[in-house]
Amino acid sequence: MQIKLGEKTYDTGKLTGEALWESLEFEETVKAEKVMLNQLNMMAEQVVKLYKNQFTVEDIKKGLESHEVWATLNNQCFGVGYKLVEKIETKNE
Numbered sequence: 001m002q003i004k005l006g007e008k009t010y011d012t013g014k015l016t017g018e019a020l021w022e023s024l025e026f027e028e029t030v031k032a033e034k035v036m037l038n039q040l041n042m043m044a045e046q047v048v049k050l051y052k053n054q055f056t057v058e059d060i061k062k063g064l065e066s067h068e069v070w071a072t073l074n075n076q077c078f079g080v081g082y083k084l085v086e087k088i089e090t091k092n093e
Contacts, residue, residue, distance in 0.1 A: 001079055003047065003072065005063025010054045015080055019050065023080035030077070043073040050076065 001012045012019075026046050033039050044057045055063075064072055 001050075001076065003051065003076055005055060005059050008055075008063075010051050012051055019080050023078065027078055040070070040073065043077045047073055047076045050080075 001015065003010050026042075030039050030042055033042065041057075044060050047060065048055065048057055060069075060073070
């Protein structure tokens with residue numbers, strides 16, 4: 001997976017099964033959270049972890065335009081599981 005912050009693009013590298021488990025556990029935790037700001041903070045921290053600290057939460061805040069933040073973080077956090085489902089569906093067709 002990749003994320004572009006400002007002019008720089010970052011890559012997660014190979015994502016293992018562990019990343020899928022963490023993504024699903026994280027999704028359950030975020031969905032249980034009721035306050036949007038808490039969700040946003042949790043997602044930003046998860047993205048930094050997913051990219052192995054190549055950048056910080058502050059880099060995300062400064063590198064994404066306001067209208068891109070929610071969708072980008074959502075896609076990054078939950079994209080691990082979505083990519084697996086896409087591969088399974090493609091394989092079964």
